[in-house]
Amino acid sequence: MKLDEVEALRVHRQRFGRDGRMFAAPARVNLIGEHTDYTGGLVMPMAIGFRTVAVVSPHEDGRAVFYSVNYGEEVSLEIASLGRTPRGHWSDYPAGVLWSLRLEGVEVGGFSMSLEGDVPLGAGLSSSASVEVVTAVALLDRAGVTLPLEKVATLCRRTENEYVGAKSGIMDQFVVAGAVAHRAMMLDCRSLGYELLPLPDEVRVVICNSMVKHSVATGGYGDRSDEVVAGQAVLRQEKGIELLRDATLEDLEACRGKMTAASFARCKHIITENGRVLEAREALLKGDLERFGKLMIEAHASMRDDFAASCPEVDTLVEIAMRQAGCFGARITGGGFGGCTVNVVSAERAEKFVEAVRREYGAATGIADAQCFVCEPSDGALALLAKGGAQ
Ligand code: GLA
Numbered sequence: 529m530k531l532d533e534v535e536a537l538r539v540h541r542q543r544f545g546r547d548g549r550m551f552a553a554p555a556r557v558n559l560i561g562e563h564t565d566y567t568g569g570l571v572m573p574m575a576i577g578f579r580t581v582a583v584v585s586p587h588e589d590g591r592a593v594f595y596s597v598n599y600g601e602e603v604s605l606e607i608a609s610l611g612r613t614p615r616g617h618w619s620d621y622p623a624g625v626l627w628s629l630r631l632e633g634v635e636v637g638g639f640s641m642s643l644e645g646d647v648p649l650g651a652g653l654s655s656s657a658s659v660e661v662v663t664a665v666a667l668l669d670r671a672g673v674t675l676p677l678e679k680v681a682t683l684c685r686r687t688e689n690e691y692v693g694a695k696s697g698i699m700d701q702f703v704v705a706g707a708v709a710h711r712a713m714m715l716d717c718r719s720l721g722y723e724l725l726p727l728p729d730e731v732r733v734v735i736c737n738s739m740v741k742h743s744v745a746t747g748g749y750g751d752r753s754d755e756v757v758a759g760q761a762v763l764r765q766e767k768g769i770e771l772l773r774d775a776t777l778e779d780l781e782a783c784r785g786k787m788t789a790a791s792f793a794r795c796k797h798i799i800t801e802n803g804r805v806l807e808a809r810e811a812l813l814k815g816d817l818e819r820f821g822k823l824m825i826e827a828h829a830s831m832r833d834d835f836a837a838s839c840p841e842v843d844t845l846v847e848i849a850m851r852q853a854g855c856f857g858a859r860i861t862g863g864g865f866g867g868c869t870v871n872v873v874s875a876e877r878a879e880k881f882v883e884a885v886r887r888e889y890g891a892a893t894g895i896a897d898a899q900c901f902v903c904e905p906s907d908g909a910l911a912l913l914a915k916g917g918a919q
Contacts, residue, residue, distance in 0.1 A: 531579055531646045539597055540583035540642040548583035548642070549669065553662035553909035555579070555647040556654045556703045557735055557870050558861045559712055560827050561805040563835060564798050565697025566753060567760055567772035568718035570805035572725070573699055574733070574905040575707030580645035580658040582666040587638045594622045597644035607636060614691055621656055624691030625663040628683040629671070636671045648899065650741035652862025656692070657700035660684040661909045665705075669913075677706040677910060678720045695753040696863075707908035714809050718773055725812045727905060731856065732878040733870060736849065736885055737899045738841040740866030748865045752794060752837055759783075759791035772798050790836075797834035801827060821857030821872055825850065828859035837864030841893055845869045848888045852881050878902050 533550060540548045554575040561571035587593075592610070595602045596618055603619040610627055614620040622643065629636060641663070647655040664680050675683075684701035688694050702720070703713050711724035727733070742749075756772070759780075763769040766783045772795055780795050787795075804823045811819040828846050832838040842860045846869055849858035854877025861870040873881045882900040890896040907915065 531581060531644060533581060536581050536583055536597070536642065536644050539644070540585065540640075543595060543642065544585055544587075544593075544640040546585040546587075546640075548585040548640070549666070550581055550583045551662050551666040551669065551909070552579045552581045552912050553658045553665065553704050554707065554906045554912075555658050556700055556707070557733065557868070557903065558699065559733070559870060559872075560808045560824060560859070561699075561801060562827065562831055562861070562864070563752065563756065563794075563837070564773075564801050564805070565699040565717040566695065567756060567798055569771075569773045569798060569802045570714065570716060571699045572712055572714045572805055572808060573703040573707075574712040574727075575703055575908050576653065576733075576735070576901070576903040577906050578645070578647040578653065578658070580643060580647060580655070580662045582662045583642045584639050584666045584670055586670065587640060590638045592623070592626055592636075592638070593640040594619050595640070595642045597642055607638065612691055614693060620692050621659040621687065622663040624687035625660050625684060626667060627691055628687045629664065629667055631686070632675075632679070632683055634668065634671050634673050636667050639667070639670055641666060648737060650867070651737050652742050652864075652867025653735070654700040654704060654862070656688065656694075657684065657704045660687050661701060661704045665909045665913055677702070680705045680910070681720075695750050703908060705909050707906065708911055709907045710905050712812070712905055714805065718771060723809070725809060727812070728815050728817060730875055731817060731872050732875050733903045733905070734873050734878055734881060735861070735901045735903055736845055736869045736871060736889070738839070738845050738866055738868065738889075739895050739898050740839055740841050742863055742866035748837060749863045752835065752864070755788070755791045755794045756798060759787050759795035762787045762791070763795070773802060775799055793834045793836070797830045800830055800834075817856045817872065821855075824857030824859045824870075824872065831860050831864060835864070839866055841895065842866065842869060844892050845885070845889055845898075848885055848892065849881070851888075852884050853877055855881060
């Protein structure tokens, strides 16, 4: 489905009887730096062209009304008495942002909001961060408040961690809010300092969906994050190292006997991955795509073997990609346990790459409907707003 913004405005007017203002937030893909964010590490995501749009209009009764066009459902809440009451429902994301904004002292008057998105769900492309950030941007506008990027990202992450209950880091919310078109973003998840990096014109970023559903809120993501946090606690106690970000493989080795084999392997992935992000930055700045691609392949092996967060279908998808002419690198992207691969492919081979990968993946797994997308690094929600994304 491709989102029709004019239609979104019309649907809102028809449902709520008022014209609304429109806001948009993209999805994201991570080029390299996986599971490093919640231990203060380095990541290199970019925003992509899928979007969530929010259309908002005011009303006077002090209620928040969220309507999901995708689910065809409406949820109405009293703003003044909104507590931390997640229901395991799509509305937890926008309601949780409203809750988080109120904790921040932002007073939002009554409103109706229609939400509609074309971000594939459960694919590891951050449909949830896209909803959170668009809600935050729309409600800040409604409240007449401007907050800096770091605050917007942090309050959306709080929604995810404390309202929805997922143990995720800040990568998704930060890039979805702060990305800039034609650039990847290297983000330091401790300082929240970032650098925008050019992607050479001669390549495309291709996303291939294994069609194996993944969820950050449930399943393996939380287990992995627990194993990592346990390993980090040992490093803190034994070596006084606060965040894994500051640990070396030697530090980890010295603590091997004090942690489980699983924690050791997960921490090893994170320490080596932080190093790969720095090398990937160097490679991009030099335009060295061969090197960048090799780092992606090493990162995939590390996610598969040390982090144990891949799955057979995704491994097959990476192997098929690497057999294709013009493919520099391929790896699992996002939280893991399914979802998508990210591939860096020469621009002139991108279409052929998509055809061949779909065909060979179908033959190997019986999954005939795998979706592949050729992506451009896109603007984040704040850049879209600055360019007149709100109407
Ligand atoms: C999910 C989380 C992020 C990050 C990635 C893994 O997308 O939301 O915070 O941890 O997984 O890199």
